[in-house]
Amino acid sequence: MGKILTVYASSTGNTELMAEAMVAYLESKHHEVDVKTFDFDKIDVEELLDYDAVLIGTHSWDEGLPYEVEDFYEDLDEVDLTGRLFGVFGSADSFYESYGIAIDLMSDRLEGRGAVLVPESLKVDLEPEKEDIARCEAFAEKLETMLRERLPEI
Numbered sequence: 060m061g062k063i064l065t066v067y068a069s070s071t072g073n074t075e076l077m078a079e080a081m082v083a084y085l086e087s088k089h090h091e092v093d094v095k096t097f098d099f100d101k102i103d104v105e106e107l108l109d110y111d112a113v114l115i116g117t118h119s120w121d122e123g124l125p126y127e128v129e130d131f132y133e134d135l136d137e138v139d140l141t142g143r144l145f146g147v148f149g150s151a152d153s154f155y156e157s158y159g160i161a162i163d164l165m166s167d168r169l170e171g172r173g174a175v176l177v178p179e180s181l182k183v184d185l186e187p188e189k190e191d192i193a194r195c196e197a198f199a200e201k202l203e204t205m206l207r208e209r210l211p212e213i
C-alpha cells in the first residue's frame with residue numbers, strides 16, 4: 060500500500076471530478092489516499108515529503124495559475140523534491156490560447172525542483188466526459204505503475 064496525496068483547485072467542479080476518478084482508482088488498488096483542496100486546506104510544502112506520490116490538480120485562470128494555488132507554487136522553492144513522484148492534471152478550456160497553462164506551469168515548476176512526473180500531464184477540456192474519466196483512471200494507473208516500480212514492497 061502506498062501513501063498518496065491528492066490536492067486540487069477547482070472553481071466549478073471539473074478538476075474535482077478528475078480528482079475523484081483518480082482517487083477512486085487508487086483506493087480500489089488499496090492505496091491510502093489523502094485528499095485536500097487548495098481552497099480549504101493549508102498545504103505546507105514540507106508535507107509533500109510524507110507521501111510516496113502526489114497528484115496535483117489545477118484549473119487554469121487568466122493565462123496563469125488560480126490565485127489559490129499561487130502561494131503553494133511560490134513555496135515550492137523551499138523544498139527539495141529530487142526523485143519524488145508527482146502527477147499533474149486539470150480541466151481547462153481549449154477556447155483559450157493558453158489552454159491548460161496552469162498545468163504546464165505547475166509541471167515545469169515541480170520538474171525544476173527535481174520531481175519525477177507522470178508523462179504527460181493530463182488536460183481535460185471543460186467538464187470531463189466518460190472517455191475523459193477513463194483517461195483520468197489511466198493516468199492514475201500510470202502513477203501507480205511508477206510507484207510500484209519504485210517501491211515493489213507496497
Ligand SMILES: Cc1cc2nc3c(=O)[nH]c(=O)nc-3n(C[C@H](O)[C@H](O)[C@H](O)COP(=O)(O)O)c2cc1C
Nearest residue numbers: 069070071072073074118119121122151152158159
Ligand atoms: C476568468 C476565466 C479565465 C480562464 N482562463 C483560462 C486560461 O487562461 N486557460 C485555460 O485553459 N482555461 C481558462 N479558463 C477556463 C477554466 O480553466 C475551465 O473552465 C475549467 O474547466 C475550470 O475547471 P474547474 O471546474 O475545475 O474550476 C478560464 C476561465 C475563466 C472563468
